[in-house]
Amino acid sequence: MKSRISTSPIGAGLGAGTAARPLPHELIGRLPPEAYRHCVLGVxxxxxxxxxxxxxxxxxxxxxxxxxxxxxxxxxxxxxxxxLIDYLQAVERGEWTPTPEPADISMPGSEETAA
Structure with missing residues (x-):
């Protein structure tokens, strides 16, 4: 049975005169450095x-x-x-210390009032 998985690059076979779209990793290289510092990576x-x-x-x-x-x-x-980049740089310099856990924030009205 013939495989249906395409091995052609994205944009191939779009027809004559049609420009292929840039791949995501090509677009990332065009972003300013501060833009991809906010990208979130999964586990x-x-x-x-x-x-x-x-x-x-x-x-x-x-x-x-x-x-x-x-x-x-x-x-x-x-x-x-x-x-993660800051973490790697701090570890490399021997300066990384764990960030303290955020303080518990109590909701207004959650304190018991003294009678």
């Missing part, structure tokens, strides 16, 4: 960037040995690329 991408396995990455963030992840959904975590 697998972050592990690959840091050269960790996924279990090692999870252990590091649970033990607070790396920046705290953003909660992207009920079960999805991510890190901003800029935060």
């Amino acid at each position: 697998e991408q972050t592990a690959a960037l840091l050269n960790f396995s996924v279990p090692q990455l999870r252990r590091f963030y649970r033990e607070k040995k790396m920046p705290t992840p953003l909660r992207l959904g009920e079960r999805k975590l991510g890190w901003k690329l800029g935060v």
Whole structure:
């Protein structure tokens, strides 16, 4: 049976005179550096960037040995690329210290009033 998976590049076969669209990684190179510092990487991408396995990455963030992840959904975590770059540079210089957990913020009216 013949495979239906295309191995041609994106934009191939669009017809004569039709310009192919740039690939996402080509577009990233055109962005100013401050733009992609805000890109969010998932667990697998972050592990690959840091050269960790996924279990090692999870252990590091649970033990607070790396920046705290953003909660992207009920079960999805991510890190901003800029935060990870800063983390790698600080570790390389020997200056990284864990960020303290955010203080608990009590909701107005949640304090018990003394009678």
